[in-house]
Amino acid sequence: MSLKEFITEHKQALLVILVAIILSPLFALAADAVGYSEPLEKSAEHLGAEENPIYGGILPDYSVPGIDSPIGTFLASLLGSLVTLIIVFGITKVIKGRNN
Amino acid sequence: MHIPDGFLDMNIAIIYYILTAIVIGICIYKINKGGIDEKRVPIAGLVAAGIFAAQMLNWPIPGGTSAHFVGGAVAAIILGPFLGCIAMVSVVTIQALLFGDGGITALGTNLFSMAIVDVFVAYYIYRTLSKKNTKIAAFVAGWIGITLGAINTGIATGLSSTFQYSITTTVPIMGIWHGALGIIEGLITVAIVSYIEKNRKDLLFDSNNWKNKTRGGKR
Numbered sequence: 001m002s003l004k005e006f007i008t009e010h011k012q013a014l015l016v017i018l019v020a021i022i023l024s025p026l027f028a029l030a031a032d033a034v035g036y037s038e039p040l041e042k043s044a045e046h047l048g049a050e051e052n053p054i055y056g057g058i059l060p061d062y063s064v065p066g067i068d069s070p071i072g073t074f075l076a077s078l079l080g081s082l083v084t085l086i087i088v089f090g091i092t093k094v095i096k097g098r099n100n
Numbered sequence: 101m102h103i104p105d106g107f108l109d110m111n112i113a114i115i116y117y118i119l120t121a122i123v124i125g126i127c128i129y130k131i132n133k134g135g136i137d138e139k140r141v142p143i144a145g146l147v148a149a150g151i152f153a154a155q156m157l158n159w160p161i162p163g164g165t166s167a168h169f170v171g172g173a174v175a176a177i178i179l180g181p182f183l184g185c186i187a188m189v190s191v192v193t194i195q196a197l198l199f200g201d202g203g204i205t206a207l208g209t210n211l212f213s214m215a216i217v218d219v220f221v222a223y224y225i226y227r228t229l230s231k232k233n234t235k236i237a238a239f240v241a242g243w244i245g246i247t248l249g250a251i252n253t254g255i256a257t258g259l260s261s262t263f264q265y266s267i268t269t270t271v272p273i274m275g276i277w278h279g280a281l282g283i284i285e286g287l288i289t290v291a292i293v294s295y296i297e298k299n300r301k302d303l304l305f306d307s308n309n310w311k312n313k314t315r316g317g318k319r
Contacts, residue, residue: 020153030160039277052106057200089145096136
């Protein structure tokens with residue numbers, strides 16, 4: 001399957017993913033505004049558990065070091081989605097066996 | 101639901117790493133033995149990429165305590181339990197390695213919650229309930245899958261010293277909050293599955309087809 005065939009065949013899915021990527025900086029700002037925190041953090045706070053970060057990642061916290069946060073978030077979303085697409089495509093191709 | 105480093109006792113983290121590795125091994129074996137149609141390879145990539153992107157959208161619920169879509173049920177329903185698990189394993193691992201979301205020591209546990217419990221619970225709920233009504237089945241799969249995944253996170257943290265071995269606190273906090281927030285996960289799951297069922301039913305995992313292929317052996 002060529003890249004062109006892939007895009008034509010899965011236009012809708014790609015569009016949905018692109019919309020989510022474009023929306024992600026807005027959601028990040030909105031999450032900041034409401035003080036987003038998850039139940040796990042609530043539980044940790046309640047019992048006094050503290051994080052002990054040993055690795056921050058290449059793009060820490062879905063941002064690109066040195067780039068303003070909305071654009072950084074957008075780039076992190078775009079890159080993350082692309083990397084995920086390629087890696088899962090590759091893994092599936094390798095492990096899929098030889099049916100059909 | 102992504103546990104960071106420092107939250108888990110090392111023995112708990114190791115046990116979950118081992119359990120997760122065993123299940124991943126079984127999934128790869130099952131996929132390899134059952135075989136997957138060539139045209140489903142890009143679909144696996146797309147589902148995983150879509151789940152990654154959707155997980156970026158934190159729900160801005162006023163008051164603070166919130167969550168985001170996880171997607172184990174969507175992966176399970178579209179890709180089946182084994183490939184769905186592998187897709188979720190990839191998403192959660194990329195989040196940890198590339199973005200530092202979820203700890204390295206906690207990765208086995210996070211995978212167990214989101215790529216194993218969520219996926220397999222959702223799959224079997226969907227398979228059972230979809231005989232009657234696929235919409236209700238997708239909703240309940242999304243809802244209960246994520247709630248039990250969160251309860252596993254509660255168990256792992258509640259067995260750790262940093263959480264004062266207070267499993268009777270961590271499990272209710274995780275279960276009740278994610279049980280309530282999980283309704284949104286259920287609604288998103290039913291929206292996605294209904295849309296695909298209506299427009300591209302060919303994309304959904306067909307367990308009968310899988311079984312026939314497996315039983316038929318090599319062709």
